[in-house]
Amino acid sequence: MKAAVVKETSPDERRVALVPDAVTKLRSAGIEVLVESGAGDRAWLPDAAYADAGASIVDAPDIYRTADVILTVTKPSAEAVSQLRPGQAVIGMLAPLTDPELTVALAARGVTVISLDGLPRTLSRAQPMDALTSQSNVAGYKAVLVAASEFGRFFPLLITAAGTARPARVLVLGTGVAGLQAIGTARRLGAVVSGYDVRPASRDEVTSLGATFVELTSAVSAAGEGGYARELTAEERQAQTEELAGHIARQDVVITTAQVPGRRPPLLVTEDAVKAMAPGSVIVDMGASALGGNVSGSRPSETVVTGNGVTIVGADNLPATVPTAASNAYSRNISALLEYLTADGALAIDTSDEVQAGVVITHDGRVVNQDVARLVSAEPPSKGGVADVGRATD
Numbered sequence: 001m002k003a004a005v006v007k008e009t010s011p012d013e014r015r016v017a018l019v020p021d022a023v024t025k026l027r028s029a030g031i032e033v034l035v036e037s038g039a040g041d042r043a044w045l046p047d048a049a050y051a052d053a054g055a056s057i058v059d060a061p062d063i064y065r066t067a068d069v070i071l072t073v074t075k076p077s078a079e080a081v082s083q084l085r086p087g088q089a090v091i092g093m094l095a096p097l098t099d100p101e102l103t104v105a106l107a108a109r110g111v112t113v114i115s116l117d118g119l120p121r122t123l124s125r126a127q128p129m130d131a132l133t134s135q136s137n138v139a140g141y142k143a144v145l146v147a148a149s150e151f152g153r154f155f156p157l158l159i160t161a162a163g164t165a166r167p168a169r170v171l172v173l174g175t176g177v178a179g180l181q182a183i184g185t186a187r188r189l190g191a192v193v194s195g196y197d198v199r200p201a202s203r204d205e206v207t208s209l210g211a212t213f214v215e216l217t218s219a220v221s222a223a224g225e226g227g228y229a230r231e232l233t234a235e236e237r238q239a240q241t242e243e244l245a246g247h248i249a250r251q252d253v254v255i256t257t258a259q260v261p262g263r264r265p266p267l268l269v270t271e272d273a274v275k276a277m278a279p280g281s282v283i284v285d286m287g288a289s290a291l292g293g294n295v296s297g298s299r300p301s302e303t304v305v306t307g308n309g310v311t312i313v314g315a316d317n318l319p320a321t322v323p324t325a326a327s328n329a330y331s332r333n334i335s336a337l338l339e340y341l342t343a344d345g346a347l348a349i350d351t352s353d354e355v356q357a358g359v360v361i362t363h364d365g366r367v368v369n370q371d372v373a374r375l376v377s378a379e380p381p382s383k384g385g386v387a388d389v390g391r392a393t394d
């Protein structure tokens with residue numbers, strides 16, 4: 001089997017799907033590795049390092065002509081999609097629930113789509129493949145550094161001959177993987193940290209990191225399926241944002257990470273809450289997206305300063321800004337998945353397996369993942385079933 005690493009095409013994407021160490025490992029598992037020239041450059045991983053590890057350095061047309069499996073970090077470009085052949089597989093973080101059109105287009109071309117974002121994360125055998133966790137860890141760490149560099153004061157308590165600086169107050173909203181990493185990082189920088197989440201289970205995780213858990217009188221238990229949060233009702237949302245506003249007004253820095261799978265990120269910091277913050281405060285919105293984010297007025301990949309002097313950073317792709325660490329971790333996740341899916345030198349697709357049922361999105365011209373099939377088809381799919389999207393006859 002030939003697995004190929006493509007150069008990411010999105011302008012701000014600096015990660016690469018495999019690092020040279022993984023090439024050595026995959027080759028010893030009998031998988032030949034092709035790397036598009038320059039694929040690792042922006043993560044400081046030159047072609048020579050891949051060649052030394054035993055990869056063949058090739059140009060993009062060779063990849064699409066000869067590879068069995070294409071390994072990517074994010075979605076392939078329209079140009080790449082047009083070069084993919086029936087029977088080829090693409091493995092990456094392809095966001096099929098937020099971009100079902102791409103999935104349908106790839107299914108129609110007979111491409112097998114495998115997406116790491118569908119992994120059932122609570123299965124212990126899936127943990128080495130958990131790219132959402134590895135990338136959220138990177139993002140949570142970097143969010144704090146971004147906040148600290150935008151903030152006009154120190155994070156720690158500093159007592160010097162020139163006077164005493166009080167520590168920054170940092171609130172983290174959404175304390176899943178990224179939020180907990182943000183809490184740990186902000187604590188290590190010396191800030192006074194608090195956290196809040198709608199999943200009651202997160203309280204102990206927050207306090208065990210030395211932060212305070214924010215208790216709301218309007219608190220609801222919104223634990224959903226698979227350890228994720230469910231979407232709040234309109235009344236719950238209103239009670240939450242109103243009560244949170246009082247806590248937000250007292251913070252120097254707010255970092256938001258809240259997500260609900262397959263839905264637009266919940267709004268946690270309203271316009272009124274931003275207006276109540278002091279000049280010089282900083283908000284980093286990791287939920288920022290084209291659909292809207294956790295913070296009123298945030299814009300993905302942009303930093304805005306409000307009329308009352310609050311800096312809002314729309315931090316939609318922080319892992320790409322720590323490209324070497326993020327690529328190292330992602331490379332371990334995607335190699336583990338590739339090896340898991342390989343038997344006798346070829347991909348062995350079997351969606352009766354729980355891991356595969358989550359990650360295999362299309363196969364043999366059809367959408368085979370239940371959640372994505374439900375999204376793209378008016379009719380709910382039959383049991384074990386599929387949505388037929390009309391495979392192209394090329």
Ligand code: NAD
Pocket residue numbers: 121122123127130132133136173174175176177178179196197198199202226227228229230232257258259260261266268
């Ligand atoms: P996520 O990125 O989907 O969301 C981030 C956080 O936002 C979550 O903690 C969620 O509860 C919170 N959130 C959603 N709506 C909110 C709202 N209205 N107000 C406040 N907070 C809100 O979550 P994640 O980081 O991917 O983690 C999801 C879950 O998966 C967690 O329970 C985590 O512990 C679990 N997990 C388990 C494993 C494992 O068992 N190996 C691995 C990774 C994650």
